[in-house]
Amino acid sequence: MLRTAAEIYRATRKKHDLVFNVYLMRPVAAVVVGVVARTPLTPNQITIANLAIFLVAIALFVALPDTRGGWIAAGVLELSYCLDCVDGMLARHRKIASKEGHLFDFFTDEIKAVLLASALPIRFWRAGALGLDAREWPAGDARFLLAGIAGAVVLASATSLTNFVRRPEISGKASTVEAHYETVEPERPRSLAGRIGALVTTFLRFLNHYPSHIWIFALAGRLDVFLWVYVAINFLYLGRGWLGILVRFGRPRRG
Numbered sequence: 001m002l003r004t005a006a007e008i009y010r011a012t013r014k015k016h017d018l019v020f021n022v023y024l025m026r027p028v029a030a031v032v033v034g035v036v037a038r039t040p041l042t043p044n045q046i047t048i049a050n051l052a053i054f055l056v057a058i059a060l061f062v063a064l065p066d067t068r069g070g071w072i073a074a075g076v077l078e079l080s081y082c083l084d085c086v087d088g089m090l091a092r093h094r095k096i097a098s099k100e101g102h103l104f105d106f107f108t109d110e111i112k113a114v115l116l117a118s119a120l121p122i123r124f125w126r127a128g129a130l131g132l133d134a135r136e137w138p139a140g141d142a143r144f145l146l147a148g149i150a151g152a153v154v155l156a157s158a159t160s161l162t163n164f165v166r167r168p169e170i171s172g173k174a175s176t177v178e179a180h181y182e183t184v185e186p187e188r189p190r191s192l193a194g195r196i197g198a199l200v201t202t203f204l205r206f207l208n209h210y211p212s213h214i215w216i217f218a219l220a221g222r223l224d225v226f227l228w229v230y231v232a233i234n235f236l237y238l239g240r241g242w243l244g245i246l247v248r249f250g251r252p253r254r255g
Contacts, residue, residue: 001031001034002031004034005027005030005031005033005034006030008030008033008034008037008089008093009026009027009030011092011093012026012030012033012088012089012092012093013026018205018206018209018212019206019212020206020209020211020212020213021085021212025078025081025082025085025211026085026089028082029082029083029085029086029089030089032082032083032086033086033089033090033093036086036090037090037093037094041090043087043088043090043091043094043096043097043101044087044101044104046083046086046087046090047083047084047087047101047104047105047108048108049083050080050081050083050084050086050087050108051080051108051111051112053076053079053080053083054077054080054112054115055115056076056080057073057074057076057077057079057080058073058115058116058119060072060073060076061073061116061119061120061123061223062119062122062123062126065123065124065126065127066127067221070218070221070223071218071219073218074214074215074218074219075215077211077214077215078211078215080112081211084105084109084211087101087105088101088102088105110156110159110163113155113158113159113210114152114155114156114159116155116210116230117148117151117152117154117155117227117230117231117234118148118151118152119148120148120151120223120224120226120227121144121145121147121148121151121227122144122145122148123223124137124144124223124224124227125139125140125141125142125144125145125148126139127139128140128141129144129223129224130222130224130225130228131143131144131224132147132228147227147231150231151227151231154231154234154235154238155231155234157238158234158235158237158238158241161237161238161241161242161245162241165241165244165245204233204236207229207230207233208230208233208234208237210226210230213226214226
């Protein structure tokens with residue numbers, strides 16, 4: 001079994017992946033793929049199961065607002081993410097990867113991001129937590145509910161922005177069966193400023209990939225800090241994206 005999993009891992013891994021995936025989640029997912037590949041289950045069915053388990057995690061975040069409940073909910077979320085890795089790896093293993101499957105997977109990821117940003121403030125509203133001003137806000141504070149609305153708007157807008165800028169009509173690149181970052185060859189910056197910028201971008205990408213680190217915040221009992229950081233990163237991404245859109249579409253007509 002382990003030998004088969006190792007072969008699946010090598011054959012289905014991605015070129016540009018996160019450290020958390022390379023050394024932890026995809027090796028585990030490769031074992032699951034080795035089992036699932038013997039069944040009639042399809043990658044799309046795995047995607048649906050992954051979303052269903054994520055919904056359970058969201059319910060647990062709200063229903064169990066104490067520290068131990070955060071551990072349980074984060075564990076279920078990581079189980080969901082394992083299946084999120086399994087679906088694509090299974091498709092590549094069976095050589096049936098498709099644009100439709102990739103888009104379906106990204107669509108469910110969008111739903112999960114909005115759900116997470118919406119549910120955590122409800123959790124904090126029930127039990128109290130660290131507020132945006134770095135002070136403890138008590139249980140029942142309406143500011144948490146306002147933060148939930150704002151977080152949902154930011155995440156939904158950020159995912160809509162991503163969909164917009166990646167459309168072939170906008171990007172000039174045809175849709176592929178691979179994730180967007182797999183189709184882009186990273187340029188190695190030569191200047192010191194460029195290298196620093198690349199490191200910052202890599203770190204922000206890591207922070208935005210919540211399965212890589214939400215479990216750390218859960219173990220520390222600081223899911224409140226995770227929420228503010230996660231929403232702030234997406235807000236910055238949204239601002240940068242809109243700046244590019246305004247530069248491209250807001251320029252005056254020539255002639």
